Amino acid sequence: xxxxxxxxxxLSAVMLAFAFNAPAHAxxxxxxxxxxxxxxxxxxxxNCTTCHHDGGSGPFSLMNYGEARRWxxxxxxxxxxxxxxPWLPSGxxxxxxxxxxxxxxxxxxxxxxxxxxxxxxxxxxxxxxxxYASDWQLGPPDLVLEMDTPVAVPADGTDxxxxxxxxxxxxxxRWIRAMEIKTGSPRVVHHANLLxxxxxxxxxxxxxDWKAGIPGMDLMVDAGDSFDPDSHFLYWKxxxxxxxxxxxxxxxxxxxxDLVLNLHLKPTGKPETVxxxxxxxxxxxxxxxxxxxxxxxxxxxxxIPPGNADFVVEDQLKLPEDVDVLAVYPxxxxxxxxxxxxxxxxxxxxxxxxxxxxxxxxxxxIYRYTNxxxxxxxxxxxxxxxxxxxxxxxxxxxxxxxxxTAGNRSADEMGHLWLQxxxxxxGGDADLRAPILRAWMEHRIxxxxxxxxxxxxxxxxxxxEGNYRQATDHYRASLKARPNDPRTMTALASVLSKSGDQQxxxxxxxxxxxxxxxxxxxxxDLAVNELQQGExxxxxxxxxxxxxQQPQDATAHLNLGxxxxxxxxxxxxxxxxxxxxxxxxxxxxxxxxxxxxxIDAGQVDQALGNLRAAELLHPDDVDVHRALAxxxxxxxxxxxxxxxxxxxxxxxxxxxxx
Amino acid sequence: xxxxxxxxxxxxxxxAVFLLGxxxxxxCGFSEQISARAGISAIDIDGRSxxxxxxxxxxxxxxxxxxxxxxxxxxxxxxMQRVQTEFTPRGVRFRFVYPNLTETAKGxxxxxxxxxxxxxxxxxPDQRLAHLVGAQLxxxxxxxxxxxxxxxxxxxxxxxxxxxxxxRERPQATEHDIEAAIAAILGGxxxxxxxxxxxxxxxxxxx
Numbered sequence: 001x002x003x004x005x006x007x008x009x010x011l012s013a014v015m016l017a018f019a020f021n022a023p024a025h026a027x028x029x030x031x032x033x034x035x036x037x038x039x040x041x042x043x044x045x046x047n048c049t050t051c052h053h054d055g056g057s058g059p060f061s062l063m064n065y066g067e068a069r070r071w072x073x074x075x076x077x078x079x080x081x082x083x084x085x086p087w088l089p090s091g092x093x094x095x096x097x098x099x100x101x102x103x104x105x106x107x108x109x110x111x112x113x114x115x116x117x118x119x120x121x122x123x124x125x126x127x128x129x130x131x132y133a134s135d136w137q138l139g140p141p142d143l144v145l146e147m148d149t150p151v152a153v154p155a156d157g158t159d160x161x162x163x164x165x166x167x168x169x170x171x172x173x174r175w176i177r178a179m180e181i182k183t184g185s186p187r188v189v190h191h192a193n194l195l196x197x198x199x200x201x202x203x204x205x206x207x208x209d210w211k212a213g214i215p216g217m218d219l220m221v222d223a224g225d226s227f228d229p230d231s232h233f234l235y236w237k238x239x240x241x242x243x244x245x246x247x248x249x250x251x252x253x254x255x256x257x258d259l260v261l262n263l264h265l266k267p268t269g270k271p272e273t274v275x276x277x278x279x280x281x282x283x284x285x286x287x288x289x290x291x292x293x294x295x296x297x298x299x300x301x302x303x304i305p306p307g308n309a310d311f312v313v314e315d316q317l318k319l320p321e322d323v324d325v326l327a328v329y330p331x332x333x334x335x336x337x338x339x340x341x342x343x344x345x346x347x348x349x350x351x352x353x354x355x356x357x358x359x360x361x362x363x364x365x366i367y368r369y370t371n372x373x374x375x376x377x378x379x380x381x382x383x384x385x386x387x388x389x390x391x392x393x394x395x396x397x398x399x400x401x402x403x404x405t406a407g408n409r410s411a412d413e414m415g416h417l418w419l420q421x422x423x424x425x426x427g428g429d430a431d432l433r434a435p436i437l438r439a440w441m442e443h444r445i446x447x448x449x450x451x452x453x454x455x456x457x458x459x460x461x462x463x464x465e466g467n468y469r470q471a472t473d474h475y476r477a478s479l480k481a482r483p484n485d486p487r488t489m490t491a492l493a494s495v496l497s498k499s500g501d502q503q504x505x506x507x508x509x510x511x512x513x514x515x516x517x518x519x520x521x522x523x524x525d526l527a528v529n530e531l532q533q534g535e536x537x538x539x540x541x542x543x544x545x546x547x548x549q550q551p552q553d554a555t556a557h558l559n560l561g562x563x564x565x566x567x568x569x570x571x572x573x574x575x576x577x578x579x580x581x582x583x584x585x586x587x588x589x590x591x592x593x594x595x596x597x598x599i600d601a602g603q604v605d606q607a608l609g610n611l612r613a614a615e616l617l618h619p620d621d622v623d624v625h626r627a628l629a630x631x632x633x634x635x636x637x638x639x640x641x642x643x644x645x646x647x648x649x650x651x652x653x654x655x656x657x658x
Numbered sequence: 659x660x661x662x663x664x665x666x667x668x669x670x671x672x673x674a675v676f677l678l679g680x681x682x683x684x685x686c687g688f689s690e691q692i693s694a695r696a697g698i699s700a701i702d703i704d705g706r707s708x709x710x711x712x713x714x715x716x717x718x719x720x721x722x723x724x725x726x727x728x729x730x731x732x733x734x735x736x737x738m739q740r741v742q743t744e745f746t747p748r749g750v751r752f753r754f755v756y757p758n759l760t761e762t763a764k765g766x767x768x769x770x771x772x773x774x775x776x777x778x779x780x781x782x783p784d785q786r787l788a789h790l791v792g793a794q795l796x797x798x799x800x801x802x803x804x805x806x807x808x809x810x811x812x813x814x815x816x817x818x819x820x821x822x823x824x825x826r827e828r829p830q831a832t833e834h835d836i837e838a839a840i841a842a843i844l845g846g847x848x849x850x851x852x853x854x855x856x857x858x859x860x861x862x863x864x865x
Contacts, residue, residue: 074859157830
């Protein structure tokens with residue numbers, strides 16, 4: 001019985017298979033030839049012509065049948081090898097935006113088309129070709145910056161990495177909703193990253209040669225004097241269009257900022273020049289949510305022996321709070337082989353963040369997630385990169401291979417996994433990025449207690465939180481690693497001043513200015529110190545020196561106004577406060593001080609206008625209400641005067657005006 | 659003269675195609691042996707006949723097959739020029755050949771100017787030169803050596819080893835195949851065949 005039932009089963013299975021196969025066989029017509037008009041043009045238009053059109057970044061155009069036929073055999077090879085369209089990450093399709101990878105079916109269609117003789121097919125099957133803007137994709141930008149001096153790329157030689165500095169001329173803070181980089185020579189530029197140098201630190205470090213661009217693959221710039229962690233990946237790659245930010249996530253540019261364009265240039269066989277332009281599109285802003293860029297790395301462990309084809313570098317970091325991962329930027333140089341990043345959730349679940357199985361720096365990019373990846377607090381971020389320093393690695397810049405360590409030149413190596421994280425919680429005034437920055441910096445100090453950057457940043461966080469003693473210790477640790485750094489001296493001076501040690505603070509500021517007389521932050525702090533000590537002449541002189549360097553520095557203008565006011569130069573003070581308001585129309589102190597001068601001068605209407613503007617900014621400020629009450633009383637407006645008087649008496653009033 | 663070609667990987671696979679297909683003309687894939695008395699001539703961009711190897715010539719002639727629109731061909735032009743500069747004083751003659759039927763005289767002139775190429779460029783309207791030496795890609799180099807009775811192709815293949823495949827590129831070449839081959843010939847030695855297959859853009863045989 002058992003065996004018979006078995007055989008019936010088998011028989012029916014065979015019949016079933018036959019029954020399924022037979023009709024399909026009978027109905028399928030002979031395979032129709034693949035034609036350009038019917039199958040190939042739609043693939044090219046969707047996945048290729050964004051770059052491969054006249055004026056595009058591709059080395060040739062694929063916009064019509066003639067061009068497609070000219071390049072068909074090459075296209076067959078490069079799509080079959082997955083070299084084109086350029087895409088490094090493995091993993092599911094559309095995990096990231098702009099995923100242009102071809103499906104297996106499309107690759108097979110291209111192969112068949114070429115092997116069948118690249119037929120054009122019926123014109124009636126043709127689909128409309130896309131059109132590409134020759135100028136800015138989003139229309140005329142609000143501001144266009146252009147490199148001062150073109151970079152010359154010789155016909156031959158190895159790749160060139162150059163940092164072009166573009167000073168930003170804006171009268172006041174701007175919020176940027178979109179940006180487009182036009183390299184001018186997209187076939188020479190392989191990729192470009194844009195950094196915001198808040199204090200023009202790179203330009204100041206290269207006063208004589210910054211216009212020609214500064215060599216180097218990786219770059220570190222000063223973040224400025226406020227808590228302002230880097231927040232956006234700003235970049236260009238050959239197939240990238242204008243980079244548009246989500247509506248509530250614009251990025252900020254302040255007067256005095258520089259943009260630094262980090263260019264990777266490849267010789268083409270003839271001499272070329274590159275002169276990039278950057279188009280910026282403003283939005284009233286401000287940003288409502290603030291992402292942070294976080295880095296995993298272990299550069300200290302990057303000591304790759306020659307011949308080692310499988311050298312591993314790892315790092316991991318526990319997240320202190322809930323975040324959404326918006327984008328990822330894996331980065332290595334020429335020895336990078338396999339780059340992997342993932343997160344382990346508190347429940348041990350694994351979330352893939354990025355996997356690149358065959359790294360190629362020529363095609364490096366930043367990847368934005370189609371759907372942000374949510375990671376709960378206490379998830380652990382992981383990075384695992386492998387390197388091939390053998391002679392068999394064709395990208396190896398050293399022949400024969402030598403020991404390679406971390407560094408900025410192309411012959412050095414790097415291993416960075418950058419993530420753009422957006423904190424999830426909405427938490428009052430507290431900056432949600434601070435715990436992430438602290439976790440990151442504490443992790444760095446675990447790896448290297450002497451780390452000057454980590455010590456500096458932790459000190460700054462401590463200082464923001466009012467922990468002056470800890471801040472002093474960390475600044476001192478940072479200064480120990482960089483004994484002649486004016487920036488660290490100035491920061492330490494600031495925390496010492498807050499702790500009441502004015503003598504040490506002044507001494508440090510003067511020391512910083514001896515090392516770098518142009519260092520405006522030290523000069524500014526010295527001026528404020530002098531102002532507090534009543535040394536008005538010295539304060540005025542130093543503030544004017546700061547403003548000679550940074551004419552758009554609103555705070556320096558404000559303090560200069562204060563000095564002038566204190567020395568009875570009301571007209572000059574008024575001019576300074578008006579300058580502040582031209583830079584920042586919502587500067588409370590400037591509005592208030594200006595109104596005081598105007599009251600003195602009997603310009604009651606102007607004073608009233610400025611006080612009302614100040615009141616809008618700080619409705620509870622006691623001094624504003626007191627001044628308003630006085631004006632109304634002078635005007636004989638008793639009801640309003642009484643109302644302002646009542647405001648002064650109300651509880652929980654603040655006094656912001658100084 | 660398939661001796662040197664057959665060691666190159668791509669040549670072997672092309673021979674397989676040839677053997678299976680059986681329809682290709684005999685010249686395709688194999689280089690011919692040309693009578694020294696006949697010499698070799700070609701066509702310049704204005705349609706005039708130009709001598710490549712004259713009867714009685716004894717010095718080697720290097721043909722560089724290039725394309726104005728092929729990025730890999732363009733990228734290797736500085737290397738071709740370097741080799742040209744190195745060996746021209748030693749009696750070697752160099753010719754740049756534009757074998758693609760899609761090229762135009764205007765486009766070639768613009769290309770010559772942009773890349774600073776020297777010497778009379780050749781076209782290959784019936785692709786006879788490419789067939790003669792067995793060139794299938796741009797860029798490729800062939801070395802013709804006139805002998806007493808015949809002109810032999812003693813080298814056909816890649817310029818150097820910068821490219822491993824389209825999209826895989828070394829920071830710089832570590833083997834300079836064509837330079838080594840010319841040096842060998844001038845030293846009275848038999849040149850080595852290219853140490854790897856050529857990489858570039860297929861020669862276009864339609865307009």
